[in-house]
Amino acid sequence: MCGSLMPRPLGDLAEVDPALARRFGWLDTLGLDSAYDYDPVWARCVDLGIAPTFHTGSRRYGLRTSPSNFVYNHIGHFGAASEAVCKALFIGGVTRRFPMLRVAFLEGGVGWAAQLYADLVGHWEKRNRDALEATRPDNLRVDELLALVSRHGDEAIIAAVEARAEQLANPPLDLVGGIADLDDFSACQISDAADIAGLFVDNFFFGCEADDRTNALAFNRSQNHFGLKLKAIFGSDIGHFDVLDMAGVLPEAYELVEDGLIDQADFRRFVFENPARLWAEANPRFFDGTAVEGQVRDLLRADVPTGAGAAH
Known part of the structure; x- marks a missing residue:
C-alpha cells in the first residue's frame, strides 16, 4: 500500500x-x-510483480475542513483523493509508458472512476491536438463575426464587438503560461x-x-464508453464504524444482484475475478500455495487479450 497526495513545501x-x-x-x-x-x-513495480495500491484520504484539504461535522468532511474524501492521483497517472502518461502496471485505489468506490473515465473521453474529444485548432483566436474570421x-x-452587442474588433483581429498568442505543447494529452x-x-x-x-x-456503475456497459466494464474490487471494511456485523458484509454486497443492478457474472467479477486479476496480472505466481491457486490459474488461462476490457 502506497501513500499519495504527498505534502510538499x-x-x-x-x-x-x-x-x-x-x-x-x-x-x-x-x-x-x-x-x-x-x-x-513504476518500472521497479513491474519488474518485481507488485501492484501498487493507494489508500489516502482528503479530509484535511480544500472543502473538507469543517471543524464541527465529521460526516461533511468524510463523504467522498477517499474518492476525491483517488481521483486526483488516478487522473495524474493517466494524463502524465504512466499507463502508456508502463502498460503492464496494475494500480488499485482503495475504499473510495468506483462512482468517481466512472465519471473520470467519461470525462477523459469527453475532454479528449474537445481538447486533443487537432481539436484545439477550433479554439485558436487567430483562426477567428473577424469580418464574418462583425457581419453576423x-x-x-x-446596439449594445454591436458596440461591444466593434470596440474589440482590433484586438480580435490581432489576438495575443502568448497568454499560455509559457507552455510550448498545449496538448494536455501529449504524454x-x-x-x-x-x-x-x-x-x-x-x-x-x-x-x-x-x-x-x-x-453497479462499473458494470454498466450501456453507460461506460466503448461498452466496457471498470474493474471494481470488493473490500470488506471490517473493523470500521460502518460495519456493525462482519457477517453481514458479503450479503450486503450481494444486494446489488438481488436488486437487479448487476448479475451473477458481474458479482463474480466483483468479489473474485477483478481482485485476482489485480494481483495475478502483475505477478502470475501471487496466489501460488493459496486455496484459490487453481481457480486463479484457470481464470488467467481463460483470459484472451483481445483489446481493452474485452474479458472484463
Whole structure:
C-alpha cells in the first residue's frame, strides 16, 4: 500500500518560516507536475510483480475542513483523493509508458472512476491536438463575426464587438503560461478516443465497500464508453464504524444482484475475478500455495487479450 497526495513545501518557505511551511504547501499526485520522477518506481513495480495500491484520504484539504461535522468532511474524501492521483497517472502518461502496471485505489468506490473515465473521453474529444485548432483566436474570421453581429445583434452587442474588433483581429498568442505543447494529452500518445479505454480500463482497479450502490456503475456497459466494464474490487471494511456485523458484509454486497443492478457474472467479477486479476496480472505466481491457486490459474488461462476490457 502506497501513500499519495504527498505534502510538499512551497518553494523556500521551509527555510524562511518552518512553522508556516507546516501549514501551507502543495499536494504531489505522483504522476503530473511532480517534484520527483517516479518512473523508476513504476518500472521497479513491474519488474518485481507488485501492484501498487493507494489508500489516502482528503479530509484535511480544500472543502473538507469543517471543524464541527465529521460526516461533511468524510463523504467522498477517499474518492476525491483517488481521483486526483488516478487522473495524474493517466494524463502524465504512466499507463502508456508502463502498460503492464496494475494500480488499485482503495475504499473510495468506483462512482468517481466512472465519471473520470467519461470525462477523459469527453475532454479528449474537445481538447486533443487537432481539436484545439477550433479554439485558436487567430483562426477567428473577424469580418464574418462583425457581419453576423451587425445583422443579428442589438446596439449594445454591436458596440461591444466593434470596440474589440482590433484586438480580435490581432489576438495575443502568448497568454499560455509559457507552455510550448498545449496538448494536455501529449504524454498519453492518444490517436483515437478508443485508446483511452486501453490506458484506463486495463490498468486501474477500484476498491469498493459493500454498501455502495454506485458499485453497479462499473458494470454498466450501456453507460461506460466503448461498452466496457471498470474493474471494481470488493473490500470488506471490517473493523470500521460502518460495519456493525462482519457477517453481514458479503450479503450486503450481494444486494446489488438481488436488486437487479448487476448479475451473477458481474458479482463474480466483483468479489473474485477483478481482485485476482489485480494481483495475478502483475505477478502470475501471487496466489501460488493459496486455496484459490487453481481457480486463479484457470481464470488467467481463460483470459484472451483481445483489446481493452474485452474479458472484463
